[in-house]
Amino acid sequence: MDKIILIFKREYLTRVFKKSFLLTTLLTPFAILLFILVLGFIMTYDSDEKQTIKVSDPSNMMSGTIEESKGIFYEFTNNDLDDLKKEYVEKSDFSGILYIPKIEDIGTSSYTVFYYSDEKLSLDASSSISSKIRSKIKDYKIVQMGIDPTQLENLDTKVTLDPEPISEGVEDTSSMSTLVGSILGGIMGYLMFFIILIYGMMVMRSVMEEKISRIVEIMISSVKPFQLMLGKILGVGAVGLTQIIIWAILIPVFSIIAYTLLGIDSADIAATAGPGINVPPQIEAGITEDIYKVYNELGNLNWILILPLFLIYFIGGYIIYTSLFAAVGSAIGDDLQEGNSLTMPLMLPIVLAVYIMIKAVESPNSSLAVWSSMVPFLSPIVMPARLGADIPFWQIAVSIALLVLFCFFSVWIAARIYRVGILLYGKKASFKELGKWIFSKN
Amino acid sequence: MDILSIQNVVKRYHNHVAVDDVSFDIPKGKIFGLLGPNGAGKTSIIRIITTITRADAGKVLLDGEQISSRTPELIGYMPEERGLYKKMKVGEHLKYLGRLKGLSIKECDTKMEYWMEKFEIKDWYKKKIEELSKGMQQKIQFIATVLHEPKLLILDEPFSGLDPVNTNLIKDEIHRLNQQGTSVILSTHRMEQVEQVCERIVLINKGKKILEGQVSEIKNEHKDNIFRLTLDHEVSGDLKYKYNIIEEKSNLYFSLQDGQSSNDLLQELIKKGIGIKSFEEKLPSLNEIFIKVVQNKNQ
Known part of the structure; x- marks a missing residue:
């Protein structure tokens, strides 16, 4: 355990104190903000000739x-x-x-x-x-x-569909809450996708570097390969979390600063939302009202449930994929190019999950969404996208149970491949060999 | 007392047997040579000792106890395939490896200071590994191996890639550590290096042990009764007829047959009035012994 902590610390600290990490972590919120502002400017840009x-x-x-x-x-x-x-x-x-x-x-x-x-x-x-x-x-x-203008105005009726529960104890929602839920779900799903991909690759590259620089045999003469792998996976994961937390704080803070500095208010953003369309004042007022509702709905969401669940799926998905990426990294020889055929089977479910996630946002309770949010390879990306909608407790329970089980399983598989792979230099292993490694003795 | 005892160790990989029922003992406080050509099974044996892999059968005792998860802290291992984290600074790298071997931060600091002073590299502390030359990196590698004062030092091809100056530096350190009581295993396929350094050896080929013992004893066992002489006269015809003589530069090699002794040869030469400038028994090199033994086994 001490050794895992030592490895964890090194993996974490060397990454967090790298200049490139500090730059991307601090500059990305700036860049996003700048992008939004530039985009807004372009969209609202009017021909300036009189x-x-x-x-x-x-x-x-x-x-x-x-x-x-x-x-x-x-x-x-x-x-x-x-x-x-x-x-x-x-x-x-x-x-x-x-x-x-x-x-x-x-x-x-x-x-x-x-x-x-x-x-x-x-x-x-x-x-x-x-x-x-x-x-x-x-x-x-x-x-x-000879029409009365007020009568005419009254001809146009704004219709709001308000879903009301039948049984007692079912939460009363508005249709806006579904919309907000699905947008939020989509954002969370994509976030998971990028995190898994970026940090999975980071772990894989780090394993390969240890192999190529030949430090690995020195390391495992002091620690078990499993400790080295786990320390690395956890260390890199903590780097990811650090980055997300920093962004979660910086992005809202920067937005508020920018909005107040530039004097943009929400009505302006609403106007930006529909460029080119000549929005009548009453609808414009409606959009501002809608934005207010969105904020309201965001406040109404069950964050106490959503945030921990998101964290669980983040950790679960992260562990499953990075451990397998680590295994692949250990099986690749000295050439990153060679690894493509080995990383392919890992990329496929990730990409598949993103497509299912998009469908799950549209209809969170379709059978495709329900069943794929049970499959451990897919659930880390699909399930967060469904969290905004109300989903039955049993689905979350089954999904998490399977996720946890599969975490242990994939770490076990990865460790079996890793311990053999890191000691073989030169050529890339085939799938047949990987299979043999899993079942070979120590 | 033996520092290490290898008993009937077997290691199989799915398509071949890398270590085939090998047993040998390594006495405490000695420099021991683990010899064999490339692919003989040396590294497989070392990986079993260092608990990197597990033997399929047999026992390994370190200082009288079965090897366990605590074993790595007693061993300093410099693998043949070695390297360092390129982006780390020398100081923090050594400290990291020392801590992984169970040293406290304080112990690391004092020991690092000692070694860095000894190798005159104190000002490298804040340098990144990638800024160092290959020879410099080897020095760091050696310090990392011995920092935790292991009871048993295992060096796999320690001199490969070293220039003569650094080779001597490391050799001297090996001797010094040995005098302080550290047992050393030197694994190499360069047999001539072992002759200068090791007292005892074991010779491995194709996973099997083919020879074991004191270097001097092995040489005596495998000697061919050849004597090298430098004489001030040419030898006459009848001597050439009686002895098997090979001439090489100014030396003559007399190969004695059964029943002929070196004293008889000397007496005969003196009788003939031939001056003897030098006389020495020629012992076979380990390389020659190895080739001979392997050929015998194959026949």
Whole structure:
């Protein structure tokens, strides 16, 4: 035990105090934040050129004004269309002429407005102009048809589906909680995927390095191969946890700092969410309300259950995969390239699990999701994705029991391969040989 | 008292027998040679002694006790395939290996100080292993092997890759440690090195023990009654006829047959008035003995 701790300490400290670790750990939250900000900036970016369009509206359907939008200013004029065209050619201090013909039939649902210019109209401007005119035409039609505007507004009904429990003792949820649960599940599933992959590879490379640098025989003349393997797996795992914890603290802190510094509030983010769509104010208010609900739902989630479970699946998945990656590392010769055929069988279930995880987010209680969250190779990635939804206790219990059992099993298998593999130099082992190692005596 | 006793040890791998019923004893406080060509089973035996692998049959006693999980702390082992963590600093690396052998931090510090002073490498303490030359790394490797003052030192091909200066440095240290009471096993396929260093040897080939004993005794047993002489005259025809003589540079090698003794030869030479400048029995080298024994076994 003392020796495992010594090995654990070395593996942990040499990694944590490496410059590259400090840099990635501290800079990644910055990078993520920067990425989000740049992305937000790009999405909300408006054409910064200002242009003026002269509007000829002989029948006064626009009632004399159209609001400026996306840098387009509308200037109403009583001049004849032909005069305007002449003016355009001679002066060219405006970009085009908008001609609005009279609607003959109020009941029509299609209508064409003409835009005269020698320059092409940008996609953005085109959609902005037509949307402005559409809303003006709507107002015009309302007046012409003699409809009461409030009545019209009341025609549009916002529908919320509220799931209510039948039996007592079942938690009352909202549909928002399902959405929040599945998004959260997806994030957790992906997080598990990346952690397993990155740290599995890290353990494998570290085992190979010990083999290639020939320190390994010196090590195992002092400690048992099993102790060396376990110390390494735990040490690297602790590095991973450290990184996650640092990020879990830094990312929210950085976000808050950045939001306050840049003066971005949640309404702005909501506006960013639907770029290009002309969001009516009442819906915009609805989005802000939804964001508030998301926060509310996040608060309502059973974190006391979810966090420890996530940790259990993290540790379980980590141990299963890294121990097997360690075994593979010991079986590879001096060349990393050779290892691809050996790492393949480990990569396959990980990738498979990610695809199942995506499906499990959509329907957490489908039989595919339920059964694959029992399989130890898949459950560490699939189960966290289901945690946001309510899942029966027995499923969690069976899944964790199998996970724990399989942890011991895979560590046992890995240790059997490892103890033989690390002492063989030169060539890569075949699967047949790995099988023999598992059953060979010490 | 023997520091190590190997009794009927067998080690099989799935397609061959690496150690085939080998027994030998290593007396305390001696430098012992474990010899054999590449692939003879030397490393397999060492790995059993150091508890890296387990024997399929037989017993190994270290200082009279069955080897156990505590054995590694009593042994200092420098494997043939050796290396260090390249990114670690010399000081922390030695401390790490010392701690794994059961030393406390304090013990590590005092012992490291002693050895680093001895090898004049105190200013390397904060250097990374990868900054050192290969010879320098070998020195660190040797210190790491002996830091915990093992009762038994096992060195597998210790001089491979060392320049003559460092070879002598390590040889001197081996002798010094031996004088202080450390038993040493030197495993090598370079038989000429063993002759200079070891008192006793065991010779292994294809997993089997083929020879064991004091180096001087083995040589005596396998000598061919050949004597090297340097004379001031040429030898006459009848002597050439009587003795089997091989001429090599200024030396003459007399191969004596049954019934002929070295004293008779000397008397005859003196009688003939031939001056004798030097006279020495030529003992076979271990290399020659090995080749002879293996050939005999194969016949």
